[in-house]
Structures are given as C-alpha cells and as structure tokens.
Amino acid sequence: MTVHPVPTGFPAGAPVLDVRHLTVRYDDVQALDDVSVTLAPGRICGLIGVNGSGKSTLFKALMGLLAPQSGSVELFGRTTASARKQGLVAYMPQAEEVDWTFPVSVSDVVAMGLYGRLGPARRLRAADRAAVDQALERVGLTDLRRRQIGQLSGGQRKRVFIARSIAQDAKLLLLDEPFAGVDRSSERTMTALLQDLRDEGRSVLVSTHDLAGVPELCDEAILLHQRVLAQGDPAAVLTHGNLARAFGPVYRAAPLPPAAAPSVVPAAASSPTASSPAPAPASSPAQSAAPAPAPIGKP
Numbered sequence: 001m002t003v004h005p006v007p008t009g010f011p012a013g014a015p016v017l018d019v020r021h022l023t024v025r026y027d028d029v030q031a032l033d034d035v036s037v038t039l040a041p042g043r044i045c046g047l048i049g050v051n052g053s054g055k056s057t058l059f060k061a062l063m064g065l066l067a068p069q070s071g072s073v074e075l076f077g078r079t080t081a082s083a084r085k086q087g088l089v090a091y092m093p094q095a096e097e098v099d100w101t102f103p104v105s106v107s108d109v110v111a112m113g114l115y116g117r118l119g120p121a122r123r124l125r126a127a128d129r130a131a132v133d134q135a136l137e138r139v140g141l142t143d144l145r146r147r148q149i150g151q152l153s154g155g156q157r158k159r160v161f162i163a164r165s166i167a168q169d170a171k172l173l174l175l176d177e178p179f180a181g182v183d184r185s186s187e188r189t190m191t192a193l194l195q196d197l198r199d200e201g202r203s204v205l206v207s208t209h210d211l212a213g214v215p216e217l218c219d220e221a222i223l224l225h226q227r228v229l230a231q232g233d234p235a236a237v238l239t240h241g242n243l244a245r246a247f248g249p250v251y252r253a254a255p256l257p258p259a260a261a262p263s264v265v266p267a268a269a270s271s272p273t274a275s276s277p278a279p280a281p282a283s284s285p286a287q288s289a290a291p292a293p294a295p296i297g298k299p
C-alpha cells in the first residue's frame with residue numbers, strides 16, 4: 001500500500017499536532033493548565049503522567065470531544081473538525097469508555113474507519129472491503145473478523161482499533177493507554193506495529209503507564225501533570241527528578257531507574273490535587289458538561 005504520510009499541500013516539517021496554551025477545567029477541577037505541545041510527522045510520542053494528570057483530557061480536547069477554556073488545537077494545520085472530517089486522525093479511547101456489548105463484528109468496527117469517505121448509505125465498495133481485509137491481516141485478526149467485538153481479549157480489542165485507523169489511513173493516531181490490560185507478547189506485537197506505522201510517516205501520541213517500555217517504543221516523551229513538565233528525548237524526560245515531580249511521593253519513596261521501572265506505575269500514586277505543581281487559578285471559567293464518551297461507531 002502506498003502511504004502518503006501527510007495530506008497533500010501540508011508544509012514539509014510542520015507539526016502534525018500543534019497545541020498552544022490549552023487550559024481545560026471540569027467545574028472546579030483543573031485538568032489541563034496552559035499546555036503547549038507539538039508533534040512532528042513520523043514520530044511516536046509517549047504521554048506519561050500519574051492517574052488524573054490530564055492525559056485523557058488532552059486526547060479528548062485534541063479530538064474536539066470537549067471544549068477548552070482557552071488555547072488552541074491544530075491538527076495538520078487545520079481545526080480538529082476539519083482533520084476528523086478528512087479522516088486524518090484516529091482515536092483509541094480507554095477501554096472502559098467503549099461499549100463492548102455493541103452488536104458489531106470485528107470487521108464492522110474496522111470498516112467504521114472508512115465511514116468518512118463513504119456515502120450516506122455507507123455501502124462498502126470492493127476497494128473499501130480490500131482496505132478492511134488488509135488492515136485486519138496487518139494486525140493479525142483475519143480469523144476473528146466475524147466475532148462480536150466484545151468476544152475478544154483485551155489485546156485483540158486494541159488491535160481492532162489500530163486496524164480501524166489503518167483502514168482509515170489516518171496520519172495521526174491518538175492512543176489512550178493501548179497497553180493497559182495487554183500481556184507482554186501482545187505489547188511487543190503492538191509496539192512493532194506502531195513502529196511500522198511510524199516508519200511509514202504516520203505520527204502516534206500514546207499514553208502509557210509502562211515507563212520501562214517508553215525508550216523502546218517512543219521517539220520522544222511528554223511528562224504531564226496538568227502542565228507539561230518536560231518534553232523531548234525519552235532519556236532526557238524520564239529522569240529521577242522529573243519522575244519525582246510527576247509521580248510525587250510514591251516515586252520519591254521508591255525511586256527506580258526508568259529502565260527498571262515497574263511495568264505499571266501504582267495507581268495509588270499521588271494525584272495532581274495531592275501534589276500539584278500547577279495549582280488551578282481560581283478565576284478560570286467552569287466547564288460543567290462532561291465530555292461525551294467515545295461511541296464505538298465514531299472514528
């Protein structure tokens with residue numbers, strides 16, 4: 001398959017993701033405070049942070065699923081709505097946000113990645129069916145294509161979403177904890193797959209609690225704690241000092257070198273409200289509406 005890593009006319013070297021001064025609140029909870037990040041084409045960026053540090057909120061803001069109080073998001077130099085309409089971006093929400101009982105098969109879900117380019121009847125043409133088949137084959141799920149989506153293992157479900165983004169030919173993948181609940185073997189398979197997609201010129205923003213896997217998987221990392229504490233080369237970002245700032249007392253009580261870090265950072269690690277380096281400004285306007293859950297039918 002010929003892959004065009006960025007849309008035609010997109011300036012060479014421009015960031016595919018450009019977030020500036022993004023601030024998001026849920027009523028009295030400050031989730032993101034003045035977050036600015038960029039991502040270049042053909043890069044995998046790990047998004048690291050304690051539970052509650054704002055990772056999922058950032059993904060939802062990038063997808064336009066919630067409205068920030070201030071700041072801007074550009075994907076491929078355009079609005080999120082425009083990038084989504086053109087199928088440039090694919091999003092894998094956290095597993096608990098997906099209704100796995102939805103009566104659709106594995107191949108139905110993968111085909112949903114094509115909806116943006118189908119007519120209102122959503123009838124698949126031969127080329128569309130071929131794209132679904134190729135995507136399923138690429139993630140190793142051809143044999144399970146007729147299964148109801150909920151009848152898959154955790155790792156297989158994650159691969160369905162990656163297949164959907166491949167069928168869609170998304171240039172930017174936003175993956176919220178794709179390794180959660182996935183065994184080591186599936187994690188290795190997914191790591192190789194994401195690196196292949198990266199090598200085709202696609203970009204990936206991936207949140208993970210697996211600190212030990214970051215240097216192998218990622219070209220760069222962002223350490224988030226309401227604010228961006230550090231962004232850059234994983235070795236420069238995942239230092240003792242930065243990890244202690246990001247993870248608080250739990251990390252300080254049992255510091256570990258990144259290479260030997262536990263595969264899952266304890267969920268009991270301090271929340272931003274417990275050891276916030278970025279206290280919420282009292283004057284920020286409140287956001288009362290919770291973001292809409294990501295239905296399985298929307299790429």
Ligand SMILES: Nc1ncnc2c1ncn2[C@@H]1O[C@H](COP(=O)(O)OP(=O)(O)OP(=O)(O)O)[C@@H](O)[C@H]1O
Binds near residue numbers: 049054058291
């Ligand atoms: N719908 C909501 N309404 C109110 N507060 C929310 C809502 N969603 C998230 N929050 C709060 O916003 C903050 C950031 O949450 P978010 O889910 O973005 O963190 P996270 O880094 O993704 O956490 P985790 O690693 O546990 O998934 C937390 O304090 C959380 O409790």
